[in-house]
Amino acid sequence: MSSPAYPRNAWYPLGWARDIGPALAKRRVLGEDLVVFRTSGGQIAALDDACPHRLAPLSLGRLRGDSVECGYHGLAFDCSGRCTHAPGMQRAPNNAQVRSYPTATTMGMVWVWMGDAALADPAQVFHLPEYDDPAYSVIEGDALPVAANYLSLADNLCDPTHVVYVHPTTLGSTGREETRVQHQREGRKVVTWRWVIDGPLIPIFQGLKDFGGNVDRWHYYHYHAPSIAVIDFGSAATGTGAPEGVRGDCIQMFACHFITPVDARSCVQHWLLLKNSPADAATDERLRAGLRVAFNEDKAVLEAIQRNEDKPREWQRVQLGLDASAIKMRRIVQEMVEAESA
Template sequence: MNVPYAYDAWYPLAWSRDIGRQLATRRVLEEDLVVYRTEDGQVAALEDVCPHRLAPLSLGTLRGNAVECGYHGLTFDCSGQCVSAPGMARAPTGARVRSYPTAESMGMVWVWMGDPAKANGSEVFHLAEYDDPAYSVVEGDALPVQANYLSLADNLCDPTHVVYVHKTTLASAGREETRVQHERQGNKVITWRWVIDGPLIPVFEGLKDFGGANVDRWHYYHYHAPCIAVIDFGSARTGTGAPEGNREDCIRMFACHFITPIDQHSCMQHWLCLKNSPSSPEIDDRLLAGLRLAFNEDKRVLEAIQRNEDKPREWKRINLALDASSIKMRRIVEEMASSGS
């Protein structure tokens, strides 16, 4: 079953570090784009097709701020207008390709896939802690996942899977029944749980010395439809008041997941981590390794689910009480898609 796309939204396109003065390709919402930086460093994104013979523009050459088609040399500026054509004194005015608004935030290039007139760069997602000197940024990967993007969104609205999928990275044993709470706030769903008086999770080992004491641990999953998840999670020594708001002496992280829907069967998971401790090559490398392991654990399950989704079946999936956040999230996406926003 195909899931809807909300076009009037900012989607993660690529890491800023990966877009330069070379033609790059990306696929978003089943549309192929050619992406590059102009001479002044701005990011241009065009429909990746020449209207003459439909050759991909990404097979061409970057000429200043314009793209020359590699088949017959038609050249398009970063607005998508053809500015020159071989054998013609004036370029055909009707020859143009679609251009897409772009913006940059949190080390990512973002693209607006809907009506360009509705694109507002000030609305691109940005987390305040990204600029906070008390936090360091650990920039992760672009993880390809052969599953529908809403299946990954389900995962990122769901703390309950952690104890089963992430036994060696993000979970502690014996907490399967810890209560999960959730609420909707506009186009956002928040899901949270507290684990009181438990051991430190493996991925936090070495980040802070609690002297072997147990900790109170929180997980707040903030899902901003249609494609952004921020998980606020951390630990403080048990009994120091973290559940009541005292988190002065704690480990705190924000795991940010920016999802690019590629098509109905695949997506790209861009992720980074913010932590309230200084950058350290040794610690950051260990953290990256732990998070890569955890997110590949999710990838393995989600891709297996997609393979089953693609098989013909006469019965439907069941829902459990723990699916409440995912149901809310999918309803928001459906509302955004049906309203054209």
């Protein structure tokens, strides 16, 4: 398989801020190895994980103050990638430079810009307004490794139709397989949605609120190219006007998925949940556990798909009407790649 083309001028999730401290860590993004660490002032630094002298991985070295010392010959590099010390030399060589990558932090996630650093605008890092709304509480999730191409995971996160088949005990319910799915493109975003009218609560919502009967529930999948998906899903008592926007008495959650493309056959799914109810240790852990089950169900399917994609085949996959959002999503990513190439 040839090396994949990625949009580079975009903010990609690098890792949870909670996981990056004052120690060297290795991360791979878009097939490139980075060495990552937190400085004494709290800044997140990301450099190419290769010393320009003999290409030894800097992640095998050590942190000296706010500089990375190569573990092979002791050259040291600051957060900008400038060489600040070379053993046996009065002045560090000017051409000993390591590429550094802009970073930013929002929603507990550290983001990295893998393209032209001059175009990196921290104001453009994704941020969901509800994250700062005191009416919502946050359940920070995991960094789930998935042995599949990141666009395969993006396909999944543009697709409400798989839920009833893959997640029957957590996010789906039977009997509504033919419910209409709608979709539209908005610039570099694709929105896919469906409503289930007068149906039962999904399993993961059971016990959160007593509606006294069936509900009207919604699922809005917001995909932001190239690697962010936010699913707005919730329920309100049937017939109380939820489809028309009357949702004052409802369960509403936002499942945020931040995808790190690692290489052609693997990615990392960082996820968190926002809910319109106060934090509660027992409830939050139950929700966290239920979502782990659901996302591991997706992982199993996507990894099996990747294994099949890696096999030689003479026939092409067929497309269905339910693939419309995924087709739009991949078209946006391809347009971004082509625009950068131009």
